[in-house]
Amino acid sequence: MGQVSGSDDALLLELVGISVEYGAVRALDDISMGVRKGEVVAVMGPNGAGKSTVLKAVMGLAPVVSGQVYWRQRPLAAATHEIVKEGIAFVPQGRRVFTHLTITENLEMGCIYLSDRAEKARRLDSVMELFPVLHEKRRDMASAMSGGQQQMLALGRGLMGAPEVLLLDEPTLGLAPIIVKEVFAKVAEISERLDTTIMVVEHNIKGVLDIVDRAYVLDKGTVVHNGTPESIRETDILTQVFLGRA
Template identity: 40%
Template sequence: MTALLNVTKLSASYGDFRVLHGIDLTVERGGVTALLGANGAGKTTTLRALCGMIKHSGDVVFDGVDIARCATEDIARLGIAHVPEGRGTFIALTVEENLRCGAMTRKGRASIDDDIERAYHWFPRLKERCGQQAGTLSGGEQQMLAVARALMLRPKLMLLDEPSFGLAPIIVSELFSILRKVNEQEGVGMLIVEQNAALALELARQAFLIETGRILISGSVTEIRDNESIRAAYLGY
């Protein structure tokens, strides 16, 4: 059985400035892949390129479909939900309207309403604030809203860009335990970008280490964890 996401020789640039130099990576069906690396290594750029948000070349095959030349909205429609850097909240809309925006590609009001309840079940705090303007939420709540909105798409694959960024440790562990449940119970594949390597490696089964736009090392999480020199040099723990 082929992988859920298969990326080969992905290159991307901002204007003339090349950021990615032909990277290969995979996400297994129902698997979690961590993409690790320092600031400026090209992690966010990789996610943006996968979603067609920036100019890129190379092959991207998702669920047997070549999406390398698809528009961002069509990629979302195929079942890839991107939780972007900065959370991408619709700040003027209410919390519930934000969730409904996440389900915009789907049909059937009843199943969408069910999924809103499901989102509130995962994130009870959002239920308390369902009618509130989303811009008034705290950073942690907005991150939860971003994840909940992505789940509304009923995705096959989630791209998570630094979900722990700027959050208090207790919120981070809450969020990651929910992500783990979503992955285990609903089989949603995940590609997770994190600077907090320890955290990401707890969730992931496969990891890719990226440095200045190139994949340096890849392998199963156990291999990467057990390699003392990698840990010391790149993961910093």
């Protein structure tokens, strides 16, 4: 099992020696990374660095050719649709809400496997308490929501599975700056209030560094830096990576 940041704390979710290939393209090249219980960890880097592929490798949505994903120190071997039952939820890029369904129906899709109606109602109440706008508009069609509201709905739907780990793929993509701040504040609140462990792929470096405990910097499918936000601010690793000199 790999070690991260020199700490002996066990990683809740860990990727060890993961390589992903799309035909002749190697999107991830023998990467190892992970997140400990309670952490918020960012995965950042330029376009094409392999950031989103990290999350897809965890969820069984990428063609992994070598390496292993570990969940609670055991190989994660569940099928993609079963992983949410294991305690891992994935909020994909681009929100992907069901526009022809109401907000409540969208949220219920996040725990479609759950047959306990009382538990489903409890989770709905909990998510709507965290996102007052979803409660206010709960009977509206998702198509009537703004982009920012749809992102809150996507986050809420991810939480309906009561996940231990939440994987977020570019949650602020395409949103206005004021909404970006709201999304980051909500991600921090989810971490604090629900004690949810979060791994977030994000292009908005300044904003995400304010809310994470640690960050990985990827370049051309490899990890080129792993450390605290301070360690990233103190080095020129981002300049090197984004200007192609890493």
